[in-house]
Amino acid sequence: MPGLSFGIHVGPQDTTIDELRRLWRFADDHGFDWLSVWDHFYARTSDLIPHYEAVALLAAIACETRRLRFGCMVFAVQFRNLGLLAKSIVTIDHLSGGRLEIGLGAGWHEPEYRAFGYPFLTAKERLDQLEEGIQALRRLLTEDAVTFQGRHVQLEN
Known part of the structure; x- marks a missing residue:
């Protein structure tokens, strides 16, 4: 069916890196169009469940x-400096030959914010931060030098 794609979203992991690698290769080898991970620092139910950081996972994928x-x-x-996130995005996109997709959100899981020291x-x-973040990140990914002075996001050159 034209325009329809199939993918796998990997949310709470509670697994090993080797098992995740097998899943990624399975998806790549068996016709899935996309794969996504989520940006949480620990699972919703417990901080004791094995859980991996999203930027590092994307580089591995x-x-x-x-x-x-x-x-x-x-x-x-809110979880990352946007200048550093832009650098990570560009690096991972180069590693993958241009296959990286980006999604941004406003965040929602309050215990996670508190645990990692984010207000x-x-x-x-949070939606205002998201709006500024989208504007700033878009510029960071398309312009050579960016100065951005927003209420939530500040960047210089």
């Missing part, structure tokens, strides 16, 4: 697969 498009569903803009703002404030 880039190196373990050949044709599969992949990305993060979605990066919470958990109101929904409106």
